[in-house]
Amino acid sequence: MQIFATFEHSTFLEMAISELxxxxxxxxxxxxxxxxxxxxxxxxxxxxxxxxSFVDKGFILAFMFSTIGASKGFVWAWxxxxxxxxxxxxxxxxxxxxxxxxxxxxxxxLKRRKIxxxxxxxxxxxxxxxxxxxxxxxxxWDHFALGMxxxx
Amino acid sequence: MNNFRNRYxxxxxxxxxxxxxxTQLHLRSPFTIALWSVAFPGFGHLLLNKYLRGYALVxxxxxxxxxxHLNLAMVYSFNGQxxxxxxVLDPRFMSLYIPVYLFAIWDSYRTAVDINKVYLLAHRExxxxxxxxxxxxxxxxxxxxxxxxxxxxxxxxxxxGQLYLHRIILAFFTLAYTIILIAQSRLLLAxxxxxxxxxxxxxxxxxxxxxxxxxxxxxxxxxxxxxxSVENNKLFVDEQRNFLLRNYQPAGTVIPAGSKVx
Numbered sequence: 573m574q575i576f577a578t579f580e581h582s583t584f585l586e587m588a589i590s591e592l593x594x595x596x597x598x599x600x601x602x603x604x605x606x607x608x609x610x611x612x613x614x615x616x617x618x619x620x621x622x623x624x625s626f627v628d629k630g631f632i633l634a635f636m637f638s639t640i641g642a643s644k645g646f647v648w649a650w651x652x653x654x655x656x657x658x659x660x661x662x663x664x665x666x667x668x669x670x671x672x673x674x675x676x677x678x679x680x681x682l683k684r685r686k687i688x689x690x691x692x693x694x695x696x697x698x699x700x701x702x703x704x705x706x707x708x709x710x711x712x713w714d715h716f717a718l719g720m721x722x723x724x
Numbered sequence: 725m726n727n728f729r730n731r732y733x734x735x736x737x738x739x740x741x742x743x744x745x746x747t748q749l750h751l752r753s754p755f756t757i758a759l760w761s762v763a764f765p766g767f768g769h770l771l772l773n774k775y776l777r778g779y780a781l782v783x784x785x786x787x788x789x790x791x792x793h794l795n796l797a798m799v800y801s802f803n804g805q806x807x808x809x810x811x812v813l814d815p816r817f818m819s820l821y822i823p824v825y826l827f828a829i830w831d832s833y834r835t836a837v838d839i840n841k842v843y844l845l846a847h848r849e850x851x852x853x854x855x856x857x858x859x860x861x862x863x864x865x866x867x868x869x870x871x872x873x874x875x876x877x878x879x880x881x882x883x884x885g886q887l888y889l890h891r892i893i894l895a896f897f898t899l900a901y902t903i904i905l906i907a908q909s910r911l912l913l914a915x916x917x918x919x920x921x922x923x924x925x926x927x928x929x930x931x932x933x934x935x936x937x938x939x940x941x942x943x944x945x946x947x948x949x950x951x952x953s954v955e956n957n958k959l960f961v962d963e964q965r966n967f968l969l970r971n972y973q974p975a976g977t978v979i980p981a982g983s984k985v986x
Contacts, residue, residue, distance in 0.1 A: 581961040602972035604965040628756045631947040635763050638939035643802035651927030653914050697979055723982035
């Protein structure tokens with residue numbers, strides 16, 4: 573009997589495997605999946621810091637505008653703290669907008685569906701006796717399997 | 725005590741999990757690193773996990789800036805008071821500032837380019853590295869941590885984001901700097917006045933020379949916590965993939981294609 577389950581990468585996955593092993597279930601096969609690639613995505617790029625991230629420009633412009641704003645604030649009416657904060661907010665928004673615009677221009681033609689929420693990153697295949705399958709299934713659900721099917 | 729002995733004799737490792745922190749190679753935009761060095765000499769190096777160089781440059785920047793009153797000169801210059809800027813700058817040490825400032829920018833750019841190459845080689849070599857460390861003082865392990873949470877902690881008080889990610893020495897350094905900057909610039913006092921609606925008092929109470937360190941420092945700590953957390957998570961995933969591939973794909977496994985049962 574086989575149980576196919578998908579997981580995200582997490583410590584729970586290793587806990588699930590070690591618990592299955594502690595119950596004497598040995599036929600465990602894991603297959604890490606390659607994630608969908610191909611185009612830069614605005615939201616997904618949040619999870620990258622290799623130069624394509626869209627917070628980079630935001631933070632850099634935030635500190636620049638905030639420094640200038642705080643300086644001007646020593647002369648302008650509202651003072652350095654408020655102008656510093658206004659500068660920071662403006663800079664951050666500007667950075668994000670620049671990236672959003674660049675993203676839009678780049679991806680105008682490529683209209684692909686975005687994947688939201690949890691992603692299946694690993695397929696776990698557990699081979700066990702029929703009597704153990706309920707136990708194995710419980711262990712996998714308890715450790716946050718995303719989806720599961722049994723075959724015979 | 726690490727869970728790792730260097731008997732694999734790898735040429736390059738892409739990460740090291742030690743008692744006081746996780747050090748990691750990953751791809752970075754050299755331009756972004758250089759811009760952080762423009763913000764504050766040393767920040768580019770801190771982002772590259774080159775901490776000793778980073779600390780040296782950050783401490784130097786603050787020392788020399790206090791000596792020549794560069795921040796005050798900046799405040800005057802941005803407001804068009806160029807004569808006042810001229811007067812406040814101290815020429816005795818002024819020229820000492822420029823070479824080190826430019827060096828910090830150039831060196832962080834160069835190092836980012838180099839580390840990207842080293843990362844690619846280490847990534848292809850895909851050698852095992854220390855992933856867990858336990859000792860008398862600390863425990864460190866790889867884990868997934870939400871980036872936004874690290875950023876939010878750093879927004880609250882710089883250094884907590886770094887502590888959350890177990891960059892202990894950077895966290896300590898950041899906390900010490902935060903306390904010095906807050907105390908000397910009297911920023912919290914100004915915020916206190918602002919909350920009470922006393923805008924004039926708030927502007928009068930802050931010290932411009934010290935306040936001007938705050939924007940770059942504050943946003944740096946948030947940015948650092950955020951990107952470090954992202955890369956930390958990628959490292960966790962990468963390590964777990966390798967673990968699964970090495971241990972859970974026994975040779976000769978045959979998986980019969982049965983039909984689904986409820």
